[in-house]
Amino acid sequence: MSWYRTEGSPQKYDEHFDQWLPRTQRQAEHPWPYKIIMAKKTKGYVLDAGCGFGCLARFIKNGLFLDFSSVALKKRWVGGSRPRARSNVEQLPFRNEVFDSILAVEVMEHLDDPKRFIAEVYRVLKKGGFFTFASPWNDPSETHKWKEISNAVIDDWLKPFFPKYTFAVPPERKERFMIYAYK
Ligand SMILES: C[S@@+](CC[C@H](N)C(=O)[O-])C[C@H]1O[C@@H](n2cnc3c(N)ncnc32)[C@H](O)[C@@H]1O
Numbered sequence: 001m002s003w004y005r006t007e008g009s010p011q012k013y014d015e016h017f018d019q020w021l022p023r024t025q026r027q028a029e030h031p032w033p034y035k036i037i038m039a040k041k042t043k044g045y046v047l048d049a050g051c052g053f054g055c056l057a058r059f060i061k062n063g064l065f066l067d068f069s070s071v072a073l074k075k076r077w078v079g080g081s082r083p084r085a086r087s088n089v090e091q092l093p094f095r096n097e098v099f100d101s102i103l104a105v106e107v108m109e110h111l112d113d114p115k116r117f118i119a120e121v122y123r124v125l126k127k128g129g130f131f132t133f134a135s136p137w138n139d140p141s142e143t144h145k146w147k148e149i150s151n152a153v154i155d156d157w158l159k160p161f162f163p164k165y166t167f168a169v170p171p172e173r174k175e176r177f178m179i180y181a182y183k
Pocket of ligand 1: 013049051053055066067068070088089090104105106107111112151
């Protein structure tokens with residue numbers, strides 16, 4: 001598969017999580033407050049798309065956790081017995097209209113094609129379902145395909161499927177933004 005060979009390949013994330021840097025460990029124990037707020041806003045059956053090592057699992061009662069890094073999902077998993085699966089979020093392995101809420105925290109900037117992911121989110125979200133995502137505005141990290149995200153980019157990604165959305169900046173992390181939208 002083409003996505004498997006790109007800069008943001010699962011191997012890159014496996015290597016990244018394998019190092020288990022002190023800041024990664026801190027995120028596992030104390031996720032940034034805005035991430036917790038986002039997780040707590042979800043309702044019903046939740047998909048945490050690009051869940052990493054599951055630092056938000058304890059804030060989501062009824063969820064499925066998806067990532068393409070097997071190191072995150074196995075060796076470094078901190079989400080207890082929560083159901084999880086390995087998959088590319090750009091091709092969600094679910095039938096239509098399954099989830100009440102979908103969460104993608106700091107995932108969009110890693111994707112080859114965020115619009116494709118959003119189309120998939122729309123497809124697997126129930127009518128009236130809730131979609132929330134967060135990303136940094138500018139971050140040139142190696143694994144980021146999208147090193148700069150403007151308001152125009154957000155509009156371009158979202159508007160075909162979610163014409164209305166709410167936008168916020170976490171008070172404690174102004175270099176990031178959060179989006180809330182309903183199907
Ligand atoms: C910055 S981490 C965020 C993890 C978690 N959401 C959090 O906030 O702690 C980005 C995650 O997205 C995953 N990821 C990136 N591209 C992906 C893709 N196409 N399919 C599935 N997971 C992906 C990576 O493996 C990594 O775990």
